[in-house]
Amino acid sequence: MRRGTLLVAALLLAACGEGETVTSDVVTTDTGQVRGQARDGYALFQGIPYAARPQRWKAPVPAQPWSGVREATAPGSPCPQVGSSYAQTKSTDEDCLFVNVTTPATTGAKPVLVWVHGDGAIGAGHYFDAERLARQGDVVVVTFNYRMGVFGGFGLPGLEGSGEYGLMDQRAALEWVQRNIRAFGGDPGNVTLFGVSFGATAVGAHLIGQRPLFHKAIMHSAFTLADVPRGAWYPGMEALPSLAWRSVPEIQQIGAMVMGELGCADVECLRQLPVEKLLEYPQVMNLFQPVGYGGSLLPRLPAESLEAGEFAPVPVLAGATRDEHNSFVGLFRPEPMDAAHYAQLVGEAFPERPAEVLREYPAARYASPKQAWAALLTDRVWARATFRQHELYAKKAPVYAFEFADRGAATDPEFPAELHGANHSSDIDYLFPDADFAKDRGLSDHMIKAWTDFARTGTPGWPAFAEGRYVQSLAPGAIGRVDYATEHRLAFWN
Numbered sequence: 001m002r003r004g005t006l007l008v009a010a011l012l013l014a015a016c017g018e019g020e021t022v023t024s025d026v027v028t029t030d031t032g033q034v035r036g037q038a039r040d041g042y043a044l045f046q047g048i049p050y051a052a053r054p055q056r057w058k059a060p061v062p063a064q065p066w067s068g069v070r071e072a073t074a075p076g077s078p079c080p081q082v083g084s085s086y087a088q089t090k091s092t093d094e095d096c097l098f099v100n101v102t103t104p105a106t107t108g109a110k111p112v113l114v115w116v117h118g119d120g121a122i123g124a125g126h127y128f129d130a131e132r133l134a135r136q137g138d139v140v141v142v143t144f145n146y147r148m149g150v151f152g153g154f155g156l157p158g159l160e161g162s163g164e165y166g167l168m169d170q171r172a173a174l175e176w177v178q179r180n181i182r183a184f185g186g187d188p189g190n191v192t193l194f195g196v197s198f199g200a201t202a203v204g205a206h207l208i209g210q211r212p213l214f215h216k217a218i219m220h221s222a223f224t225l226a227d228v229p230r231g232a233w234y235p236g237m238e239a240l241p242s243l244a245w246r247s248v249p250e251i252q253q254i255g256a257m258v259m260g261e262l263g264c265a266d267v268e269c270l271r272q273l274p275v276e277k278l279l280e281y282p283q284v285m286n287l288f289q290p291v292g293y294g295g296s297l298l299p300r301l302p303a304e305s306l307e308a309g310e311f312a313p314v315p316v317l318a319g320a321t322r323d324e325h326n327s328f329v330g331l332f333r334p335e336p337m338d339a340a341h342y343a344q345l346v347g348e349a350f351p352e353r354p355a356e357v358l359r360e361y362p363a364a365r366y367a368s369p370k371q372a373w374a375a376l377l378t379d380r381v382w383a384r385a386t387f388r389q390h391e392l393y394a395k396k397a398p399v400y401a402f403e404f405a406d407r408g409a410a411t412d413p414e415f416p417a418e419l420h421g422a423n424h425s426s427d428i429d430y431l432f433p434d435a436d437f438a439k440d441r442g443l444s445d446h447m448i449k450a451w452t453d454f455a456r457t458g459t460p461g462w463p464a465f466a467e468g469r470y471v472q473s474l475a476p477g478a479i480g481r482v483d484y485a486t487e488h489r490l491a492f493w494n
Contacts, residue, residue, distance in 0.1 A: 029180045031065045034072035036101075042135045045101040045184070046126055047076035050144060050176035051169065053095040056271045057154055059161055060097060060172040075100060075126035079145050079152075080275050082121075082285055089122050092275040094151070099144040099173055101184050102130040106138055109187040111455040114142045114177055114214065116170060118197030118221075118425060121149035121285035128432045136445070137452025140186035144173040149285030150278055155251035155292060156259065156267055163251040163292020167205055171297075174206075174213035192455040194218030196428050200318075201244045202291070204389075207311045209297045216458060218451065219318040220404075221424055225303050225385040229349035232325075232377050234332035239349075243381075245302055246290035254287065306392045315458040316393045317451070319402035319471060323410075323421035324382040329374040330415035330423075342369035346376070360492050367418035374419060383488035390465050398464045400454065401471035403482060406430075406443055427474075440476040447474060 025038045027045065036045030048070075051060035076098030078091040104110065113133070117123040125143030134141045146152065146169035155162025178188050193214040195203045200222035206212055228240040258281060264270045270278075278284060293301050305311060342363050347354040357376065366372040390401045409430075410423035429437065430444040431451060437444065450460035462472045473482035485491065 026069055027183045029183060031063050032067065033069045035069050036072045038105075039131075042102060042104050042131055044131070045072040045103075047074055047098045047100070048072050049076070049097060050099045051097040051172045054097060054147060054165075054169070056094065056151065057159060057161070057165060057267065059165070059168050075124070076145065078124035079147050080279065081123075081148060082279050084122055089124070092279070094275060096145050096147070097169060097172070098125070099142055099176060100126050101181075102134040102141045103184045103186070104134050104138050104140070106185075108185075109182070110185055111139045111452065112142065112177060112181050112186040112188070112191045113139055113452070113455050114144075114174060114191060114193050116146075116193065116195030116199035116202050117143065118195060118199040120198045120289045123148075128428075129434045130432060132433055133431055133448055133452070136448050137455070139452045139455055140181060140184055142173070142177055142181070146170050146173070148289070150281075150288045153251065153288035153291060154255050155248060156255045157252045159252070159255070159267055162248050162255070162295060163246065163288075163290075164295050164297050167202065167209070167291060167297050170202055170206065171210070171213065178213055190215055190455070192216040192218060194220070194451075196220040196425050197223070198244075198289070204302060205291060205298060207314070208302050208305045212312045212314065214314070216315045216455060217317070218454070219316070220427060221320045221324060221382070221386075222318065222389065223382070223385060224306065225388055226381050229377075229380065231345055231348050232381060233328055242290070242301070242303070244290060245293050245298075247301075248292040248295040251288070251290070251292050258284065258287070306389070309396055311393070311396070313396040315398045315400070315454070317400045317402070317454050317460055318386070318390065318393070319404065320382050320386040321422040321424060321427055322403055322405040322407060323374065323378060324424045325374045325377040326415070326419040326421050327410070327424040329370055329377075330412060330419045333370065333373075334414075337369045337373065339363045339369050342373055345373060360489060368416065370416060371418040379488040379490070380493050383484070384490055384493045387484060387488075387490055390471070391467070394465050394467075398458070400460050400462060401465040401484075403471050403473050403484060405473045405475035405478070405482070406440060407475070409439060443474065443476050446479060
């Protein structure tokens with residue numbers, strides 16, 4: 001037996017309690033035993049149900065117990081999704097509420113990190129390889145699936161839980177962690193919830209909503225406070241007061257419209273439709289991507305809750321990337337853009353002061369008008385909201401602010417070279433590096449240590465954010481404070 005397997009055996013025997021005998025790759029959960037894979041230095045368990053097969057547009061319920069040992073050596077199905085231009089993931093299986101646990105082969109109760117994946121209406125927990133994060137950081141890492149799009153955010157007048165099913169799933173996963181993580185070597189009294197993009201925004205929702213089932217929070221590129229100027233994402237997109245949230249009555253109104261167009265008179269008819277039929281409705285996953293507020297979980301618009309100090313005062317590690325909006329310009333504006341087109345976009349997005357914006361962000365200052373448009377929106381949409389988020393959380397809790405600034409992180413060959421950079425979500429590969437990771441290993445190691453130190457102790461190793469201008473910059477060979485407010489022209493936008 002390899003040394004790593006022996007360590008896993010010791011870990012699991014310790015976790016299960018004196019006198020209980022298990023094999024090196026079997027753990028007992030509250031619904032039955034699961035067999036994972038003991039590897040060199042860690043163990044991996046996949047596809048464990050944290051809830052039963054969900055009933056469409058109903059709250060999750062506990063998984064049914066099983067007899068014998070359930071194989072946990074392969075991931076469960078992703079939740080229903082149609083994929084996108086940048087991720088060709090597809091699924092029509094509603095039996096999808098599974099967790100995956102990666103645990104290091106060491107003894108003693110370890111901090112727990114629970115990952116909420118982003119990408120809005122696509123993705124699954126098992127796409128994130130937590131081996132190095134768990135092993136190098138000596139932490140237990142949990143990833144999971146949750147309902148998205150029309151399955152997670154649908155609503156109808158009178159339908160309980162409208163707009164909240166995805167959040168309910170996430171809370172059920174956190175409840176599973178509280179009940180079971182000790183058996184995997186984790187400390188249920190030291191849980192950090194972390195996520196990126198839509199997942200980070202969900203972390204913010206759990207800070208605001210019911211009593212949190214975690215003790216620290218990490219948010220990568222959350223858009224809790226972000227609005228959307230006209231055309232900011234794709235051509236023809238109208239301005240939106242919020243990128244993340246939509247009132248429950250509005251969700252219910254949209255749901256009633258969709259129900260009629262699908263030929264149904266009530267929710268029971270909709271529940272009988274095949275998954276494929278729902279997914280055929282144009283943009284139905286994105287249409288119901290925003291999370292509902294004013295329902296049972298979020299009492300009001302989260303921006304108002306943050307301004308009022310209505311959130312759990314737990315330590316927060318939060319930040320964004322240096323070139324957030326490069327990704328969206330590259331994806332959704334592939335057509336050529338000249339200076340005249342750029343000026344037109346600015347006029348449509350900021351009709352009250354287009355000349356001022358063009359003076360602050362002249363196309364001639366940048367490598368191309370596309371880069372100017374991306375830089376402008378990085379500052380206006382992302383940096384302004386991120387910095388304000390830091391300020392609000394810091395009124396009640398320690399906040400450790402960062403900016404991921406490795407401008408060699410994202411090099412999509414389909415993007416023009418000037419849109420390569422520290423793009424949206426490009427920091428996540430540094431925490432979940434796979435075997436093919438070819439980016440800056442030193443920065444990855446630094447981030448894994450800082451993130452797991454934060455999970456363990458509540459600090460990543462740099463000073464807490466205070467009223468002012470500075471955050472911690474994370475770039476190869478250049479880790480240290482940066483004047484974030486000046487870098488992103490926040491005085492202009494504020």
